[in-house]
Amino acid sequence: MIGAGVLGAVLALGGAWALIANGALPGPGASQTTAPQTAAGDYATTDALQGVNAEVAQLREQLAAATSAQGEAGSSIDLSPLEQRMAALESSTADLTSIRQSAETAGQTAQGANEAAQGASETAAAAQEAAQGATEASERGARDAADALKQASAANETASAAQQAATNAQQTANTAQTTAQSALGTANSAADTAKAANEAASAANSKVDGAVADLDQRVAAVEDANQRAAIALAAANLKSAIDAGGPFAQQLETFATTAGAGEATESLRTFAAEGVPSERQIAEQWPQVEARISNALTPPRPNAPVSDQFMAGLRSLVNVRSSETPPAADQSDTAVLSRLDAAIRSGDLGAFVSEWDQLPDNAKQASADFADKVRARLTAQQIVSSTLQGAISGSEPAATDTPTTAEPANQG
Numbered sequence: 001m002i003g004a005g006v007l008g009a010v011l012a013l014g015g016a017w018a019l020i021a022n023g024a025l026p027g028p029g030a031s032q033t034t035a036p037q038t039a040a041g042d043y044a045t046t047d048a049l050q051g052v053n054a055e056v057a058q059l060r061e062q063l064a065a066a067t068s069a070q071g072e073a074g075s076s077i078d079l080s081p082l083e084q085r086m087a088a089l090e091s092s093t094a095d096l097t098s099i100r101q102s103a104e105t106a107g108q109t110a111q112g113a114n115e116a117a118q119g120a121s122e123t124a125a126a127a128q129e130a131a132q133g134a135t136e137a138s139e140r141g142a143r144d145a146a147d148a149l150k151q152a153s154a155a156n157e158t159a160s161a162a163q164q165a166a167t168n169a170q171q172t173a174n175t176a177q178t179t180a181q182s183a184l185g186t187a188n189s190a191a192d193t194a195k196a197a198n199e200a201a202s203a204a205n206s207k208v209d210g211a212v213a214d215l216d217q218r219v220a221a222v223e224d225a226n227q228r229a230a231i232a233l234a235a236a237n238l239k240s241a242i243d244a245g246g247p248f249a250q251q252l253e254t255f256a257t258t259a260g261a262g263e264a265t266e267s268l269r270t271f272a273a274e275g276v277p278s279e280r281q282i283a284e285q286w287p288q289v290e291a292r293i294s295n296a297l298t299p300p301r302p303n304a305p306v307s308d309q310f311m312a313g314l315r316s317l318v319n320v321r322s323s324e325t326p327p328a329a330d331q332s333d334t335a336v337l338s339r340l341d342a343a344i345r346s347g348d349l350g351a352f353v354s355e356w357d358q359l360p361d362n363a364k365q366a367s368a369d370f371a372d373k374v375r376a377r378l379t380a381q382q383i384v385s386s387t388l389q390g391a392i393s394g395s396e397p398a399a400t401d402t403p404t405t406a407e408p409a410n411q412g
Helices: 002-022 046-073 080-094 096-244 249-259 263-272 279-297 306-317 333-346 349-356 361-393
Strands: none
Touching (some): 249 361, 263 361, 279 333, 279 361, 333 349
């Protein structure tokens, strides 16, 4: 039994030693205030303390059993060192609760400090980042300030240059204004001069226009005079050719071209190839024509005595007329023949044609060829007279107008 007790004590001591070696209990000479630590370096937990207390209680039981066995065996074993050690162990375990609480408090404090340190570290990192950002911002601000300073300097230089340019522009404007005022005065003077020149030019233009108009009138008058002279010359040539009694086709065409063709000139074309008898030729042909008219007016009776027929033939050869022209109211055959004869003798061909137009048809048929010659002569005289009169008076010639006498009765 004793041996068993000793063995239990040894086992208890071994367990305590194991606890000391593991840091669950403080070793000999260790500070009483040091809290037991585990192998990981942490303070002993509640479970560890409970395990130690259970081991201590078991050692006490074994010690009590060993003491009881010693009494029965009558032998004495010195267990004082063991008791001291167990007392110390009990004392250590007694303080384990307070140590644990202190350790927990210290752990919490350490954890709070760790958290605070971590927060402080984060705050420091944020502060460092903020400081770095502030530094960068300060550097950017410095650069911006430098740039702004450069820009301000450049703007100041630009403003100075602009001020100088404005001053120069003002001086130029003043000079330009002075020049403009001088130019305005010159322009006003030039305007006055131009106005006077314009008035003078207008007056000169008026004089020139008047001179031109007068010159045009003079030229027109000269041209008109030349035209009238040309017409008069053509008419004179035509009259000369007609008076000659020969052909006058060339003179007629010249006159028609110069004065213009008309009904009168066209009526002369019938006689242009052979000519128109002159007044002298007409006068020479008149007695024979007069006899034909007289016979047509008073034809001899077929059964008349020979003496009457002889007298009628004699009357056709010799006509005795009164020296005075019978009046137009007298329509007797003798009066008509007297008026026709007077017209031929006096050269009044117009009166002859008018009187001839009043004859009976048989008398007209007997003298139609002679009447045509008289009409041609009358037309030629009218053309020449009208043309020459127009050339002298300056009026339009009447050579192309229709003659006052009728057209020839016989155009063949």
